[in-house]
Amino acid sequence: MSADIAHELHERKDHELARRAVRARLVTGIGPATMLAGLVWVLVQPWRLTLLHPHGQGFWWLLAEPPLYVVLVGLVFRLVVAPGLVEDLEEGR
Amino acid sequence: MIVAGIEPRAEMVHWWFATGILVLALLAFAETIVGPEVWGARPWRRYLWPGMLFLLGILMWPVMALYTNSMIHMVAHGSWAQALMVAGGAELGVARGKLHSQYWRLTSAGALLVSGAAFLVHEQNGWLFGRAAFLHHALGWTLLVASVFPFAQAIRPRSIVAASGFATTLVVIAVLLYCDRDSAAIFGHFSQFAGVMHR
Numbered sequence: 603m604s605a606d607i608a609h610e611l612h613e614r615k616d617h618e619l620a621r622r623a624v625r626a627r628l629v630t631g632i633g634p635a636t637m638l639a640g641l642v643w644v645l646v647q648p649w650r651l652t653l654l655h656p657h658g659q660g661f662w663w664l665l666a667e668p669p670l671y672v673v674l675v676g677l678v679f680r681l682v683v684a685p686g687l688v689e690d691l692e693e694g695r
Numbered sequence: 696m697i698v699a700g701i702e703p704r705a706e707m708v709h710w711w712f713a714t715g716i717l718v719l720a721l722l723a724f725a726e727t728i729v730g731p732e733v734w735g736a737r738p739w740r741r742y743l744w745p746g747m748l749f750l751l752g753i754l755m756w757p758v759m760a761l762y763t764n765s766m767i768h769m770v771a772h773g774s775w776a777q778a779l780m781v782a783g784g785a786e787l788g789v790a791r792g793k794l795h796s797q798y799w800r801l802t803s804a805g806a807l808l809v810s811g812a813a814f815l816v817h818e819q820n821g822w823l824f825g826r827a828a829f830l831h832h833a834l835g836w837t838l839l840v841a842s843v844f845p846f847a848q849a850i851r852p853r854s855i856v857a858a859s860g861f862a863t864t865l866v867v868i869a870v871l872l873y874c875d876r877d878s879a880a881i882f883g884h885f886s887q888f889a890g891v892m893h894r
Binding site: 625628629632633636662665666668671672675676679683684686687690691693694 | 703704707710711713714717718721722724725728729733734736737740743873
């Protein structure tokens with residue numbers, strides 16, 4: 603009987619570990635997926651990036667680079683938020 | 696009235712707010728994935744989402760002051776700023792542990808409702824006047840309908856569907872805001888009164 607319980611507990615633990623691994627992978631993927639979306643946007647609409655044709659552009663037009671903002675948001679999330687979250691998920695093991 | 700060459704164009708302001716909303720969306724997705732216990736394991740992380748929301752509310756004030764095309768614009772932007780600050784402030788109170796009720800999440804539902812109404816009220820043109828008009832209508836109705844998600848979160852705080860719906864709504868809002876152009880066509884339609892068209 604106790605062997606059955608131990609086996610069940612072991613299975614539950616394995617299941618929980620697998621769930622946490624999936625969560626860690628998802629969290630790690632958010633940043634790169636966002637960066638990829640920004641890069642695809644640059645390829646689809648290169649005219650939205652005035653840095654590619656900066657001549658004659660004013661200050662605000664050179665500052666406003668929406669596809670780069672998307673890449674930057676993904677990068678900051680990947681470098682600042684994701685590592686701690688993955689660490690905390692693993693510590694929960 | 697925008698002072699030519701000094702103030703950024705309205706479309707740029709939309710893109711900057713889109714970036715703030717995108718940050719909110721990524722944080723909301725991450726919290727949904729890892730769960731509130733892991734998310735709250737580091738105190739600074741609890742303040743990210745409400746802090747960003749509160750900051751967006753503060754940044755709406757210069758928009759109200761500098762982009763006052765009409766009385767209705769000023770009222771819309773002003774009430775919008777207040778709603779975002781109330782929601783951000785309430786969520787900050789919850790994160791700090793000063794506020795305890797799960798129903799404080801209703802302030803986020805209120806923020807979406809006020810934001811949606813503000814979009815719809817201050818857009819005076821029809822859907823197909825131009826891209827900006829279309830997006831204002833689309834954003835307004837999206838926000839109004841999506842307010843059901845934070846409302847559901849207030850009732851069932853651990854609902855994955857409500858949390859995912861809220862995070863997805865934020866992504867949709869960011870995408871729509873990034874699509875905004877001051878004078879561009881929408882589905883081949885562009886009013887002769889909408890200025891000089893660009894892509």
